[in-house]
Amino acid sequence: MMDRIIAAFGNDSSLGLVFPADPHLVGWDENFDISTELAARFGWNGELTEHFDFPLGNMFWVRRAALQPLLDLHLRWSDYPDEPVPYDGTVLHALERLSPFACKLAGFHFAVTHIAGLSW
Numbered sequence: 001m002m003d004r005i006i007a008a009f010g011n012d013s014s015l016g017l018v019f020p021a022d023p024h025l026v027g028w029d030e031n032f033d034i035s036t037e038l039a040a041r042f043g044w045n046g047e048l049t050e051h052f053d054f055p056l057g058n059m060f061w062v063r064r065a066a067l068q069p070l071l072d073l074h075l076r077w078s079d080y081p082d083e084p085v086p087y088d089g090t091v092l093h094a095l096e097r098l099s100p101f102a103c104k105l106a107g108f109h110f111a112v113t114h115i116a117g118l119s120w
Contacts, residue, residue: 001113005061016066016108019055027051030089038094042069044101053112054097069102
C-alpha cells in the first residue's frame with residue numbers, strides 16, 4: 001500500500017491526504033460543537049455533514065500544505081486536554097475529524113485506501 005500511496009502523491013499534485021477507509025463512518029459523536037467552532041476559525045464555510053470519512057486515530061499520509069488551515073489555528077499546548085485524554089469530545093477528536101475539511105479548503109482532495117477482505 002505504501003508504494004501505491006507514494007505513487008499517487010507523485011502522480012497527482014492535487015492529492016493532499018490519504019488515509020484508510022472507515023467502514024463504520026462514526027461521525028462527529030461528541031465533537032460537533034468544538035469542530036464547528038474550529039472549522040469557522042480556519043475558514044470553512046461548507047456543510048459539516050453527518051457522515052464522512054476521516055482518518056481514525058489521525059493515521060494518514062499528507063502534504064503539509066493540505067493541513068495548512070489547521071496549522072493556521074496556531075493552537076497552543078494549553079488548548080489540548082491533559083492526560084489521560086477523555087475518550088471523546090476534545091479538541092484532539094475535533095482535529096482528527098476536520099483534517100479532510102482542511103484539506104479541501106486548502107485546495108486539495110483526499111483519497112482513502114481499502115484492502116478487500118480487511119475490516120475491523
